[in-house]
Amino acid sequence: MYSDLQLTDDRPVYIQVKDYMKRLILKGGLQADQKLPSTRELSTLMRVSRSTVLLAYAELEEEGLIYAVKGKGNYVSAAVDTPESASGWTLDWNNHVSDYAIQAEQYDLMKHGSGAERGEISFTSIAPDEKLFDLHNVKRAFLDRMSLEGEVLLNYGYAQGYRPLMKYLRQYMENKGVDLSGKDILITNGFTEGFDLVLGALRKKSGRALCENPTHHTAIKNLKLHNFHLTGVEMESDGLHLGQLEQELMKHSYDLAYLVPSYHNPTGIVTSPAKRAEIIRLMNQYHVPMIEDGFNEELRYSGSHVSPLIASIGKGNGLVYLGSFSKVLFPGLRVGWVIADAALIDYLESMKRARSIHTSTLDQSLLYQYLSNGNFDKYLKRARAEYKRKYELVVRCLRQHLPMCRISGEGGLHLFVQFPAAFRTRDLLAACKLKGVTFTPGDTFYLEPGQGLNTMRLGFSRVNDDNIRKGIRIIGETARTMQ
Amino acid sequence: MYSDLQLTDDRPVYIQVKDYMKRLILKGGLQADQKLPSTRELSTLMRVSRSTVLLAYAELEEEGLIYAVKGKGNYVSAAVDTPESASGWTLDWNNHVSDYAIQAEQYDLMKHGSGAERGEISFTSIAPDEKLFDLHNVKRAFLDRMSLEGEVLLNYGYAQGYRPLMKYLRQYMENKGVDLSGKDILITNGFTEGFDLVLGALRKKSGRALCENPTHHTAIKNLKLHNFHLTGVEMESDGLHLGQLEQELMKHSYDLAYLVPSYHNPTGIVTSPAKRAEIIRLMNQYHVPMIEDGFNEELRYSGSHVSPLIASIGKGNGLVYLGSFSKVLFPGLRVGWVIADAALIDYLESMKRARSIHTSTLDQSLLYQYLSNGNFDKYLKRARAEYKRKYELVVRCLRQHLPMCRISGEGGLHLFVQFPAAFRTRDLLAACKLKGVTFTPGDTFYLEPGQGLNTMRLGFSRVNDDNIRKGIRIIGETARTMQ
Numbered sequence: 001m002y003s004d005l006q007l008t009d010d011r012p013v014y015i016q017v018k019d020y021m022k023r024l025i026l027k028g029g030l031q032a033d034q035k036l037p038s039t040r041e042l043s044t045l046m047r048v049s050r051s052t053v054l055l056a057y058a059e060l061e062e063e064g065l066i067y068a069v070k071g072k073g074n075y076v077s078a079a080v081d082t083p084e085s086a087s088g089w090t091l092d093w094n095n096h097v098s099d100y101a102i103q104a105e106q107y108d109l110m111k112h113g114s115g116a117e118r119g120e121i122s123f124t125s126i127a128p129d130e131k132l133f134d135l136h137n138v139k140r141a142f143l144d145r146m147s148l149e150g151e152v153l154l155n156y157g158y159a160q161g162y163r164p165l166m167k168y169l170r171q172y173m174e175n176k177g178v179d180l181s182g183k184d185i186l187i188t189n190g191f192t193e194g195f196d197l198v199l200g201a202l203r204k205k206s207g208r209a210l211c212e213n214p215t216h217h218t219a220i221k222n223l224k225l226h227n228f229h230l231t232g233v234e235m236e237s238d239g240l241h242l243g244q245l246e247q248e249l250m251k252h253s254y255d256l257a258y259l260v261p262s263y264h265n266p267t268g269i270v271t272s273p274a275k276r277a278e279i280i281r282l283m284n285q286y287h288v289p290m291i292e293d294g295f296n297e298e299l300r301y302s303g304s305h306v307s308p309l310i311a312s313i314g315k316g317n318g319l320v321y322l323g324s325f326s327k328v329l330f331p332g333l334r335v336g337w338v339i340a341d342a343a344l345i346d347y348l349e350s351m352k353r354a355r356s357i358h359t360s361t362l363d364q365s366l367l368y369q370y371l372s373n374g375n376f377d378k379y380l381k382r383a384r385a386e387y388k389r390k391y392e393l394v395v396r397c398l399r400q401h402l403p404m405c406r407i408s409g410e411g412g413l414h415l416f417v418q419f420p421a422a423f424r425t426r427d428l429l430a431a432c433k434l435k436g437v438t439f440t441p442g443d444t445f446y447l448e449p450g451q452g453l454n455t456m457r458l459g460f461s462r463v464n465d466d467n468i469r470k471g472i473r474i475i476g477e478t479a480r481t482m483q
Numbered sequence: 484m485y486s487d488l489q490l491t492d493d494r495p496v497y498i499q500v501k502d503y504m505k506r507l508i509l510k511g512g513l514q515a516d517q518k519l520p521s522t523r524e525l526s527t528l529m530r531v532s533r534s535t536v537l538l539a540y541a542e543l544e545e546e547g548l549i550y551a552v553k554g555k556g557n558y559v560s561a562a563v564d565t566p567e568s569a570s571g572w573t574l575d576w577n578n579h580v581s582d583y584a585i586q587a588e589q590y591d592l593m594k595h596g597s598g599a600e601r602g603e604i605s606f607t608s609i610a611p612d613e614k615l616f617d618l619h620n621v622k623r624a625f626l627d628r629m630s631l632e633g634e635v636l637l638n639y640g641y642a643q644g645y646r647p648l649m650k651y652l653r654q655y656m657e658n659k660g661v662d663l664s665g666k667d668i669l670i671t672n673g674f675t676e677g678f679d680l681v682l683g684a685l686r687k688k689s690g691r692a693l694c695e696n697p698t699h700h701t702a703i704k705n706l707k708l709h710n711f712h713l714t715g716v717e718m719e720s721d722g723l724h725l726g727q728l729e730q731e732l733m734k735h736s737y738d739l740a741y742l743v744p745s746y747h748n749p750t751g752i753v754t755s756p757a758k759r760a761e762i763i764r765l766m767n768q769y770h771v772p773m774i775e776d777g778f779n780e781e782l783r784y785s786g787s788h789v790s791p792l793i794a795s796i797g798k799g800n801g802l803v804y805l806g807s808f809s810k811v812l813f814p815g816l817r818v819g820w821v822i823a824d825a826a827l828i829d830y831l832e833s834m835k836r837a838r839s840i841h842t843s844t845l846d847q848s849l850l851y852q853y854l855s856n857g858n859f860d861k862y863l864k865r866a867r868a869e870y871k872r873k874y875e876l877v878v879r880c881l882r883q884h885l886p887m888c889r890i891s892g893e894g895g896l897h898l899f900v901q902f903p904a905a906f907r908t909r910d911l912l913a914a915c916k917l918k919g920v921t922f923t924p925g926d927t928f929y930l931e932p933g934q935g936l937n938t939m940r941l942g943f944s945r946v947n948d949d950n951i952r953k954g955i956r957i958i959g960e961t962a963r964t965m966q
Contacts, residue, residue, distance in 0.1 A: 065788045089800075089801040099686075101834055154815040196838045202580070307509060313571070326639075362849070
């Protein structure tokens with residue numbers, strides 16, 4: 001005892017001594033009213049200075065764990081023993097877990113999906129390339145903000161969001177042509193919390209939701225977790241199949257439609273202006289609230305400017321826009337935003353407060369300062385140039401090694417690859433994994449089992465040029481052996 | 484047009500010029516294929532350098548908003564017009580909002596509670612006093628961590644939490660005597676998200692939940708939002724009324740019990756060791772999963788050391804512990820943690836991923852670095868000394884000005900005050916507000932209307948000494964005029 005104290009250099013020594021003694025006492029290694037070694041004894045046993053032990057004992061007394069008796073020494077306090085009756089209380093949690101929890105675990109791709117192992121060439125990620133992060137500007141932004149109002153940043157903030165960031169993002173959305181009159185904004189912990197809040201806020205009448213098929217797998221998961229019955233509408237090269245969409249709208253009533261009109265995940269398709277107008281006309285006619293996912297908007301490599309759908313409804317309020325910088329800036333900062341009718345935002349704000357009080361003020365203020373320092377535009381220029389370069393490299397490699405495939409995607413951090421109908425990308429994945437290459441099988445993004453079996457998504461943002469060439473070559477060679 | 488550009492100094496000028504033109508184009512102020520002013524013309528109109536305009540035009544072309552015609556100039560792109568059919572799509576959101584959203588709004592005390600106005604002496608807050616924040620150590624911690632792994636911090640992290648922080652907190656809980664074998668940890672966006680996740684993860688059989696009465700109003704709100712029927716057990720000066728507790732347990736089965744054993748909110752009561760043992764014995768006997776709220780644990784001013792309940796169940800798994808530093812450290816960093824049976828944490832992790840992917844890595848890593856730099860223990864010492872001083876001042880003032888009242892609270896950032904039965908603190912509040920003093924009426928924390936009408940909670944952490952004296956004097960004087 002005592003002499004086995006292992007000192008580390010990451011914390012003050014007296015605290016490590018205190019914690020050692022504390023654990024001994026709380027784990028019952030020392031009994032109530034038992035006398036402790038004198039400071040001199042303990043300092044010898046632990047090979048630390050006596051003043052260190054004095055400090056540690058003072059802290060332990062302060063915490064009520066020990067008491068001193070004048071001229072006699074220090075003793076373990078009484079109240080400390082853990083009640084015997086208490087220990088070993090067990091439950092079988094499987095009898096106490098909700099269906100929601102069970103489903104959340106079942107749908108969890110991080111646990112059941114095809115993840116990448118170390119050393120593999122992985123095309124599974126569509127997170128930004130951290131090598132592009134301009135850390136010095138981030139540090140600058142943090143220090144700027146901290147010196148301006150550090151105390152404010154570290155104390156409680158507002159559920160709706162950090163005011164300066166809200167103001168900045170309103171402006172930002174207006175610059176995209178959005179008419180904010182009658183609308184309001186809510187800051188969320190990224191797109192995901194925003195989506196989850198909106199789904200929770202929508203009343204279920206039909207219990208039906210419309211979406212593109214294929215679509216963002218996290219969105220599918222969350223729609224299912226909210227018990228929506230999903231109807232998928234096929235994607236054409238310029239967006240939703242309008243005929244199908246109208247058919248579905250005539251057949252059933254829907255509580256919501258979730259769409260990714262720009263650089264759709266996984267297909268990368270940008271819905272054409274004509275289709276955008278028609279989609280909104282239909283949703284309006286059939287009174288279907290629409291959720292627009294703007295996650296990739298900034299990453300445009302070709303074609304002309306695209307505005308978000310919400311920019312085209314003027315003072316209209318039928319559309320809920322979910323924004324995020326996670327694909328262009330720093331996903332580690334969990335900041336997203338919702339733009340919607342002010343009445344809806346008022347409800348969402350209360351839900352947000354009930355669930356997480358507010359989004360990290362530090363994340364929000366750091367992001368705000370970074371943006372208003374003018375770093376975003378410069379960063380975006382650099383990032384876009386780099387991703388565009390990789391995007392074009394991937395396209396070239398695909399044309400060379402997978403000439404039999406149809407490619408789609410005009411922007412974002414991924415491309416969608418379609419093999420001939422009979423081809424099975426799950427088999428391809430299995431074979432490629434053996435050669436150290438991995439990607440996301442396209443069926444992951446489809447609503448029904450058996451759909452998209454001949455497709456795959458290639459995320460390229462975090463793969464370097466050599467590995468892009470090597471990886472796609474291996475995929476191509478492997479694919480040819482399978483036809 | 485153009486000459487009305489208002490330049491601000493917070494962003495590069497060329498970006499402001501770009502945004503001005505962008506908005507003009509997207510708002511339809513400029514038509515498709517309309518010719519733009521020459522760079523020379525625009526620079527004169529806007530009183531900016533010509534190179535600035537050149538940069539702005541280059542960006543606009545890059546974004547596909549305008550196109551250049553050799554030797555002729557720049558023109559607005561075609562695809563930009565917002566489709567006419569689209570605008571003015573409206574919905575009546577009241578027909579589309581869920582009961583959950585409506586309740587969340589109704590129960591939202593920030594909207595419907597008795598908030599404090601500027602200039603008032605407000606005893607409503609139990610947030611930490613930001614004057615105590617050691618900003619230099621926070622900055623240090625941020626810079627330390629950023630230089631170690633800035634790229635990692637800014638990209639996606641893990642749903643379960645930031646590994647170094649998880650490791651630190653495991654150790655931290657072990658130092659409180661908790662046996663972690665068979666248990667695991669999840670990092671959450673503060674206590675509130677943790678509580679919401681756990682409530683969502685518990686299966687509803689009886690739909691009944693036990694809690695102290697009175698108790699934390701946010702907990703009441705969230706339990707109600709999860710549709711639990713609440714049974715409150717009366718508080719005695721040393722914790723729950725055990726007789727009542729056992730009666731209730733015999734009468735009905737319960738899906739969970741939510742308890743705040745240390746520095747209970749609002750009464751500030753610390754449950755006695757004897758009662759802790761008995762409570763756990765009963766929960767064990769009646770198979771009721773228990774949620775322990777450890778939010779205030781560190782803020783002990785008198786009496787002997789208290790361990791969390793979870794420290795007394797050894798290898799047992801029937802208890803879910805919710806931890807947070809929000810009352811002692813920085814609430815703006817939204818970081819809390821759940822300690823529970825590993826099987827339950829596994830479900831909670833998937834739910835967390837589905838709802839917000841993960842907690843801000845920046846918050847987690849900053850907190851970790853701050854803690855492992857050894858700042859916490861020093862900060863806590865300082866904070867505890869200061870709060871203890873204020874706590875004793877408040878007690879003295881209460882004894883002097885409200886001698887007719889019963890006071891409870893041995894720690895934390897608030898005291899609970901009980902007037903004679905017939906007294907009405909809501910009337911007192913109304914009268915005090917006219918004199919610029921406000922507090923939280925105690926009935927806020929009770930389950931049933933009509934309960935606790937003679938009580939109030941006084942949060943003192945953010946009130947300075949003079950205002951504590953003045954405020955309580957005013958409350959006392961006003962109270963006497965009402966008897």
